[in-house]
Structures are given as structure tokens and as C-alpha cells.
Amino acid sequence: MEFDRNNHPHRRYNPLTGEWILVSPHRINRPWQGKREVVVEEQRPPYDPQCYLCPGNLRANGQRNPDYQSTFVFTNDYSALLPEVPAFSGDPDELLRLESLRGTCRVICFSPRHDLTLAEMEVDDILQVVIVWLEQFRELSRTYRWVQIFENKGAMMGCSNPHPHGQIWASSTLPSEPAREDVLQKTYWQQNHSRLLMDYLQRELTLKERVIEEGEHWVALVPFWAVWPFETLLLPRREIRRLSELNRAEQEDLARILKRLLVRYDNLFEVSFPYTMGWHGAPNGEGDYSHWQLHLHFYPPLLRSATVKKFMVGYEMLAEAQRDITPEQAAERLKQVPDVHYKAR
Numbered sequence: 001m002e003f004d005r006n007n008h009p010h011r012r013y014n015p016l017t018g019e020w021i022l023v024s025p026h027r028i029n030r031p032w033q034g035k036r037e038v039v040v041e042e043q044r045p046p047y048d049p050q051c052y053l054c055p056g057n058l059r060a061n062g063q064r065n066p067d068y069q070s071t072f073v074f075t076n077d078y079s080a081l082l083p084e085v086p087a088f089s090g091d092p093d094e095l096l097r098l099e100s101l102r103g104t105c106r107v108i109c110f111s112p113r114h115d116l117t118l119a120e121m122e123v124d125d126i127l128q129v130v131i132v133w134l135e136q137f138r139e140l141s142r143t144y145r146w147v148q149i150f151e152n153k154g155a156m157m158g159c160s161n162p163h164p165h166g167q168i169w170a171s172s173t174l175p176s177e178p179a180r181e182d183v184l185q186k187t188y189w190q191q192n193h194s195r196l197l198m199d200y201l202q203r204e205l206t207l208k209e210r211v212i213e214e215g216e217h218w219v220a221l222v223p224f225w226a227v228w229p230f231e232t233l234l235l236p237r238r239e240i241r242r243l244s245e246l247n248r249a250e251q252e253d254l255a256r257i258l259k260r261l262l263v264r265y266d267n268l269f270e271v272s273f274p275y276t277m278g279w280h281g282a283p284n285g286e287g288d289y290s291h292w293q294l295h296l297h298f299y300p301p302l303l304r305s306a307t308v309k310k311f312m313v314g315y316e317m318l319a320e321a322q323r324d325i326t327p328e329q330a331a332e333r334l335k336q337v338p339d340v341h342y343k344a345r
């Protein structure tokens with residue numbers, strides 16, 4: 001019997017994080033009698049007087065949003081990070097390590113329209129969001145070492161408000177996840193004299209097994225080492241370390257490929273697709289970051305339908321992450337759905 005990655009259990013290595021993941025493709029037909037999420041695809045009004053993100057409305061802290069027409073950024077009223085924090089000056093303890101940090105948190109409303117999502121917005125309006133990401137990144141990068149731009153979408157992901165919005169958390173320290181990617185990209189750079197993600201992209205463009213969308217400047221694919229069933233990675237074709245380096249043509253193409261990818265996501269189960277997405281690029285500060293390649297991660301939780309979600313529990317918490325459907329099968333399914341949004345058909 002010969003090894004067949006479509007039928008036999010195997011492990012795949014994530015070169016960005018150094019973690020292995022267990023792939024169990026033979027398991028896909030197992031019955032499911034567990035939890036089903038309730039999908040409430042309620043019709044939302046374009047303006048909701050109760051929404052704290054809609055234009056002109058009062059937020060929880062009593063401040064009023066302006067009557068914004070495109071995007072709107074404000075400092076999170078419940079920021080997890082604060083700009084003024086005294087340095088920790090206690091005695092260092094090898095086993096009880098602690099460090100203080102400074103930071104700030106912001107909320108970005110993507111659109112004044114309460115009823116839209118990025119997937120349903122026009123490309124020109126998505127471009128405005130891209131431009132705000134760049135502006136915010138530039139501004140916060142002057143003060144903070146790490147600027148995490150992300151979107152947490154859908155009630156299933158714990159998002160508290162359906163109004164289309166994302167967040168930015170900027171900190172004086174480098175968080176754990178990008179710190180891991182920093183070390184591994186640097187090691188690869190030192191050993192191969194090329195960028196890990198540039199070499200990876202070339203591999204994917206040759207194989208074409210996991211590529212979903214190709215733009216002039218961007219490529220969307222399911223990574224070989226994807227953990228989440230329909231996880232994707234968006235990569236620029238050119239060497240780019242940080243968001244702030246994107247030229248106008250790359251910003252425009254980013255808006256177009258985001259639209260196409262998000263329409264595919266929504267069409268997969270004909271539901272507004274939940275996910276966490278976020279940007280990773282070179283940290284700010286002194287040093288050579290030639291090993292870094294900018295990228296955008298999408299981590300969606302849905303597994304086999306609009307109501308069955310993947311849980312990262314059991315073996316995954318105690319041993320390592322596991323998936324059933326292979327990344328190649330996931331890419332194929334995303335490629336096969338129509339490219340017109342189901343609500344627009």
C-alpha cells in the first residue's frame with residue numbers, strides 16, 4: 001500500500017509558527033450529532049437607532065459618533081491596552097515573570113451602513129477601508145512596536161455587534177504570535193538567503209493546488225498547513241514588509257481580491273461567513289526586517305455547514321491541532337462556488 005495524502009493520516013508543518021498539524025482526511029464522513037450553531041440571518045436595517053457604531057448614535061460611554069459617510073475610527077471605550085502604564089520595577093523572578101506594556105485600542109467602522117459586511121460592500125468602499133488601515137498603521141507605528149489590525153466577524157466568533165467593523169490594538173511589545181513568525185522567518189532567511197513566504201508563494205503558484213484567487217498584485221490561497229477548515233492566506237506578489245509599503249495599485253488590487261475572496265466565503269454555505277482575520281508584517285523599530293513578508297490571515301471556524309463549527313478542544317488543546325478535510329479539498333470547494341454573492345443573485 002502506498003501513502004496517499006487524501007486518505008491517510010499525516011502531519012503537516014507550519015513554517016511560520018513551527019507547529020505541526022494532524023490531517024485526518026479519512027474521517028470526513030463521520031456522523032455529527034453534536035452542537036449545531038443557530039444561524040440567525042436576520043434582515044438588518046441600513047440604520048439601527050440602537051447600534052453604538054451607527055452614525056450619529058450615542059456610544060456606551062456617552063460620546064456621540066459623527067455623521068460619518070465612509071469609515072470612522074475611534075479609541076475603544078473599553079481598551080485592553082492603555083497608553084500610560086508605569087514600568088514594572090519589582091524583582092525579576094524566573095518563574096513569576098511579568099512585564100508592563102503600553103498601548104492603545106481603536107475601533108474602525110467600515111461603513112455607515114449597519115446592514116452591510118465587507119463581502120457585500122462595493123470594491124471602492126472596501127478600498128476606503130484599505131486606505132484607513134494604511135493610515136492607522138502609519139500613525140500608530142510611530143509610537144508602537146506592534147500594530148495589530150484585525151476583524152472579528154460574526155456572533156459565532158464572539159463579535160458583539162453586527163455593524164461592519166474591525167479593530168486595532170497597538171502595543172509597545174511584540175505579541176507572542178508575530179514573535180514566533182519573526183523568529184522562523186529570520187531563521188529561514190539566514191539559511192536560504194530568501195524570504196520564506198516569497199519562496200512559498202512561488203511553490204503554490206507552480207502547483208496551483210491550493211490557490212483560490214489570483215490578482216495582479218495579490219494571491220489568496222489555503223495554506224498547505226491550514227488548521228481551520230477554510231483558513232486562507234493572502235499574499236502580495238512583490239516583496240513587501242509592512243502595510244505602509246503598499247502602492248496605490250496594490251491597495252486597489254487588495255480591495256478587489258478581498259471582495260472576491262469574501263464573496264466566495266459567504267457563498268460556501270450561503271451565510272454571512274464568520275471569521276477572524278488580521279494583518280501580520282514586520283514589527284516596528286530598529287533592526288533589519290528583510291526576512292519579513294506582509295500577509296493577511298483568515299481563520300474561519302465553520303466546518304461542514306453554516307451550523308457546524310470546528311472546536312479546538314481535546315487532542316488539540318493537549319497535543320496538536322487536527323483537521324479532517326484536506327487543505328486541497330477546502331481550496332477546491334472555495335474555487336467551485338459562484339463568484340457572485342448569493343444575496344445579489
Ligand code: H2U
Nearest residue numbers: 052059060061076077078158159160161
Ligand atoms: P466586537 O468586535 O467584539 O464586537 O467589539 C466591538 C468593540 O467596540 C469592543 O472592543 C467597543 C468594545 O469594547 N465598544 C466601544 O468602544 N464603545 C461602545 O460604545 C461599545 C463597544
Ligand code: ZN
Nearest residue numbers: 051054114163
Ligand atoms: Zn449600526
